[in-house]
Amino acid sequence: MVGKKEEWVEKHRPQKFEEVAGNDKAIDQLQEWGEKWKNEIPKYRAVSLVGPPGIGKTTSAYILAKEHKWNIIEMNASDKRTKDIINKIAGSASKSGTISQGSKGRRLVIIDEADNLHGSSDRGGKKAITKVIKESSQPIVLIANDEYGMSKGMRSNSKKIEFKRPNQKEVIRLLNKIAKKEKIKAYKNALREIARNANGDVRGAINDLQSIAEEIRAEGKEKIRKSDISLGSRDQEENIWKILNYIFRKNDFETLKQVKRDLDSDITPEDLLHWVDDNVPKKYSGNELEKVYEPLSKAAMYLGQVSLSGNYSLWSYASELMVYGVAVNKPYKSAPRYTGPKIFGKLSKARSKLKKENPISTKLSERYFISNKSSSELIPYLKLIFENDPERASAIASEIDLKKDEVQYLGGNEEIYESAKEKRKPKKEKNGEDANEKDEKMDKGSGSEKEKEDNSESQSSLGDF
Numbered sequence: 317m318v319g320k321k322e323e324w325v326e327k328h329r330p331q332k333f334e335e336v337a338g339n340d341k342a343i344d345q346l347q348e349w350g351e352k353w354k355n356e357i358p359k360y361r362a363v364s365l366v367g368p369p370g371i372g373k374t375t376s377a378y379i380l381a382k383e384h385k386w387n388i389i390e391m392n393a394s395d396k397r398t399k400d401i402i403n404k405i406a407g408s409a410s411k412s413g414t415i416s417q418g419s420k421g422r423r424l425v426i427i428d429e430a431d432n433l434h435g436s437s438d439r440g441g442k443k444a445i446t447k448v449i450k451e452s453s454q455p456i457v458l459i460a461n462d463e464y465g466m467s468k469g470m471r472s473n474s475k476k477i478e479f480k481r482p483n484q485k486e487v488i489r490l491l492n493k494i495a496k497k498e499k500i501k502a503y504k505n506a507l508r509e510i511a512r513n514a515n516g517d518v519r520g521a522i523n524d525l526q527s528i529a530e531e532i533r534a535e536g537k538e539k540i541r542k543s544d545i546s547l548g549s550r551d552q553e554e555n556i557w558k559i560l561n562y563i564f565r566k567n568d569f570e571t572l573k574q575v576k577r578d579l580d581s582d583i584t585p586e587d588l589l590h591w592v593d594d595n596v597p598k599k600y601s602g603n604e605l606e607k608v609y610e611p612l613s614k615a616a617m618y619l620g621q622v623s624l625s626g627n628y629s630l631w632s633y634a635s636e637l638m639v640y641g642v643a644v645n646k647p648y649k650s651a652p653r654y655t656g657p658k659i660f661g662k663l664s665k666a667r668s669k670l671k672k673e674n675p676i677s678t679k680l681s682e683r684y685f686i687s688n689k690s691s692s693e694l695i696p697y698l699k700l701i702f703e704n705d706p707e708r709a710s711a712i713a714s715e716i717d718l719k720k721d722e723v724q725y726l727g728g729n730e731e732i733y734e735s736a737k738e739k740r741k742p743k744k745e746k747n748g749e750d751a752n753e754k755d756e757k758m759d760k761g762s763g764s765e766k767e768k769e770d771n772s773e774s775q776s777s778l779g780d781f
């Protein structure tokens with residue numbers, strides 16, 4: 317297994333309120349509410365921490381629990397928030413433990429992405445949360461980017477605490493502190509540039525600092541200069557929001573064409589693919605999601621071809637597939653709340669993500685002769701396959717010789733891994749070679765005859781997904 321790179325955002329996550337950049341007022345309000353729980357069950361049993369992503373909402377909830385020695389129960393959007401589950405987890409947690417147990421016996425229930433309960437798996441979830449909030453004898457923190465994404469019941473039964481983006485000075489101060497701890501030197505105007513680009517997104521700023529610091533170190537340079545920072549501009553981002561709006565919401569293809577033309581000079585199709593790809597699951601589900609992934613996966617293939625052949629004429633096919641291919645498939649009327657691609661957060665995170673050693677994409681690129689970048693773009697599609705199509709997943713797992721933890725990473729189960737292992741077996745036995753020995757060779761990616769043989773097979777399995 318390749319060791320996981322330590323994320324600075326985790327490593328330097330504030331442990332005390334004094335370490336949180338900005339948001340003094342919000343923190344005061346949060347602390348005041350926390351104090352109330354010492355002697356009584358306050359009027360509001362829940363607070364909702366509302367504000368843009370990456371500015372310290374979750375961190376502050378954790379610090380509050382730490383200061384009061386409360387245990388934490390955290391739920392997030394990936395939990396299946398059916399009514400039953402909510403009642404079981406949050407309901408029981410919030411009812412057990414009483415004032416007589418004192419502050420220490422408490423549990424803080426943190427419900428992350430409280431504004432993001434939608435789809436059938438959340439049916440009843442909002443109601444259940446409201447009920448829990450009303451009846452809870454335990455403190456509850458709701459975390460939301462969009463206040464109005466929460467139900468009315470959740471809003472009216474929780475005290476709203478607004479978190480705001482820290483200003484540039486506060487972000488620079490924080491970056492400076494982190495740089496010192498990491499023993500990275502940086503010119504002040506370089507840190508200013510990172511903060512300016514992050515526009516108050518502290519998580520984004522720290523991620524940017526980390527990826528730039530890694531680049532600098534790799535190049536043997538001593539100090540980060542402003543010229544080392546090549547982050548995308550906010551104008552570009554604005555145009556991206558615009559195109560996402562047209563792709564997902566509107567049926568005005570004429571304007572979509574115009575917006576696309578404007579954006580073409582601003583963003584590469586590779587980057588656009590990340591944006592569309594990350595937002596598609598918010599809009600589509602089930603069969604519809606599958607339908608939309610078809611043009612997206614073809615677009616990814618074209619991009620793979622571009623990086624192989626250098627034939628940039630394929631770029632326009634790729635971007636047309638991802639823009640029009642998704643737009644014509646729009647099934648719902650409502651619009652999703654768009655977010656920047658998790659893969660690159662505020663633009664430059666892409667670089668650090670793509671640079672992360674990912675053994676799966678290495679195997680893909682070695683086997684299919686595509687660049688590492690293209691192969692890492694295939695990973696979301698592989699995940700879709702591994703979650704929904706065990707047959708094909710096992711064929712792919714066998715062809716690229718995925719290890720158990722890699723199959724699991726892609727969302728596959730043990731059966732997929734076992735059946736892939738079975739598929740490989742006869743070939744090993746036919747060659748009369750010791751299976752372990754061979755596995756080792758394959759792990760090392762040795763270019764054997766067998767591998768060449770596998771290449772032709774695997775092309776077909778991947779080729780038509």
Ligand SMILES: Nc1ncnc2c1ncn2[C@@H]1O[C@H](COP(=O)(O)OP(=O)(O)OP(=O)(O)O)[C@@H](O)[C@H]1O
Pocket residue numbers: 324325326328329330335336337338339367368369370371372373374375376459460461482490518519522
């Ligand atoms: N105000 C801040 N001061 C110091 N560090 C921060 C601040 N905000 C964010 N960070 C850094 O970013 C990371 C993520 O922050 P956090 O999870 O608290 O954001 P959030 O506001 O809850 O975002 P989301 O809405 O996406 O959940 C933290 O681990 C921390 O390193």
